[in-house]
Amino acid sequence: MTGEVFDGKKAEVMVKDLRASFKAGKTKPYEWRVSQLEGIVRMIMERETEIMEALQSDLAKPNMEAYLHEISLSKAACLFALKQLKGWIKPEKVVRASFTTFPSSAKIVPEPLGVVLIISAWNYPFSLLIDPAIGAIAAGNAVVVKPSEIAPATSAFFAEHLPEYVDNSCIKVVEGSIAETTALLEQKWDKIFYTGNGRVGRIVMAAAAKHLTPVALELGGKSPVIVDSNVNLKVAVKRMAVGKWGCNNGQACIAPDYIITTKSFAPKLVDALKSTLEEFYGEDPLESADLSRIVSFSHFKRLTELLDEENIPEKIVYGGERDEKHLKIAPTVLLDVPHDSLIMKDEIFGPLLPIITVEKLEDSFELINSRPKPLAAYLFSKNKKLEEDFVQKVSAGGILINDAALHVTNPHLPFGGVGDSGTGAYHGKFSFDTFSHKKAVLSRGYATEMRIRARYPPYTYHKQILLRRVIDGSFIALFLGLFGLHRD
Incomplete structure (x- = not known):
């Protein structure tokens, strides 16, 4: 679609052509699905350098992060789907029959939904597009992928190279911004998968409702971290630091958004964070090649406004430096920020980490649950009773104990939100299920x-x-x- 004006008419024609390919049965055979997934694996392997260059251009993403979080995870997801696909597409036999249908046999047959739309995000512009696409293709759908225009280099990579490796009659790439996305949302889809923020998520849901299209929303939220004094502090701080600043410099939906700890333990935690951050990024983190930049000036301005709010600068206990020319903000730790401050209202999505203190950790459960449900919630503690209470009492898309962000790497776990942090889940077979209909089949003689x-x-x-x-x-x-x- 590069170089063309993509409007509602073009979108309508494209969807019509894709639906014709789907109805002709092109996407349903096991062999077709395998060939497309193998093509994606080849693209990742053959174009690794170009992918890294695109991510460097869009986010100044360190090569190690680009490989770990985008390239290797995407390749692993594809290889996992290839290995498991025969089992996924096999009908599931239902052993128990009801009295009213005896004698009979029953099974659940997974079938593709049809023609699906995937709208990706800018912070992990490669993996957040490829991962759901793997599930959609594995399930046997025709697919349109819409990369984020905020990551133009990665978007251009997909537009140029994905068609070289997959069936263009069934898999399309559409580049563009608001106008192109609007044109796509005007069409009738069999599923829309959107990754991004809640504001746009509501727009996507409203558009989908006109056609009764099911939607999966992967959003975000203020992911909390509870830190107990009963921890291996050195290891815990390294894990939460790499989960925050080692993930796009905080520009990640599952990055720790704020810490809750006790008043008595906060000074030790702050000192450990200072020491770890200096170890990771040196005395001048703005010069570190291991920190991503802020994606755009508008996001840079939004983050600096959080830091410059009245009474907030005095809460900074580490960092706060910024470089507008290069869109860099140093890892920043703040202590005891007001609960009603801007930095505590919406998801930060950047390198700022406020610490909230409480008298006892159990008070943190009510604080977390008084806010919209987050995409992730973290606890660092050796206290098993506290861990049990945390899992039972805190509602979040996913929970991780004694680490941060790592749960997304397990293909056997669903990844998705709850409430304001999203609806639906993917990764591994959950991706396949997201783009499948489980058809009930009952047979009697x-x-x-x-x-x-x-x-x-x-x-x-x-x-x-x-x-x-x-x-x-x-x-x-x-x-x-x-x-x-x-x-x-």
Whole structure:
């Protein structure tokens, strides 16, 4: 689509063509799905350098982060799908039959939804597009992917190279901004998968509602971190620091957004954070090649406004430096910021980490639950009772104990939000399921038809009694009904 004006008419024609390909059955064969996934693996392997260059251009993303968080995870997701696909597409036999359908056999058949739209985000512009696309293709759908215009180099990479490795009659790339996204959302899809913020998520849901299109939303939220004094502090701080600043310099939906700890433990935690950050990024972090830049000037301005709010500068206990020319902000730790400050209202999505103090850690549960449900919640503690309470009492898309952000690497776990942090889940088979319909299939023979009379009119008194007992699960009534041993 590069170089073309993509409007509603072009979108309509494209969707019509894709639907024709889907109805012709091109995407359903196992062999087609495998060939597309293998093509994606080849693209990742053959174009690794170009992917890294695009991510460096868009975010100044360190090569190590680009490889760990985008390239290797995307390749692993694709290889996992290839390995598991035969099992995923196999109908699931239902062992238990109900009394009312006995004798019968039942199964659940996964079938592709049809033509699906994937709208990606800018912070992990490669993996956040490829990962859901893998699930959609594995499930046998025709797919349109819309990369983020805020990451133009990665968007251009997809537009140029993805068509070289996949079937262009069934898989399309559409570049563009608001106008192009609007044109896409005007169409009828069989599923829309959106990764981004809640404001746009509401727009996507409103557009989808016009066509009764199901939607998966991968959003974000203020992911909290509770830090107990009963921890290996050195290890814990390194893990939460790399989960915050080692993930796009805080520009990640699962990055720790704020810390809650006790007043008595806060000074030790702050000192440990200072020491770890200096170890990671040196005395002048703005010069570090291991920190991503802020994606755009508008995001840079938003973050600096959080730091410059009245009474906030005095809360900075580490960092705060900024470089507007290069869109860099140093890792910044703040202590005891007001609960009603701007930095505590919305998701930060940047390198700022406020610390909130409480008298006892159990008070943090109410604080977390008083806010919209986050995408992730973290606890660092050796206290098993506290861990159990945390899991039971805190609602979040996912929970991780004694680490940060690492749960997204496990393909056997669903990744998704709850409440304001999103709806639906993906990764591994959960991606396949997100883009599949589980079709119920019940099969019966004719051998017992002459014996089962109670289900048919005329509904005599004895038939009504018998049917009630069968429905209520009476074995005796079932036996009588099967063999016609009842009176009319």
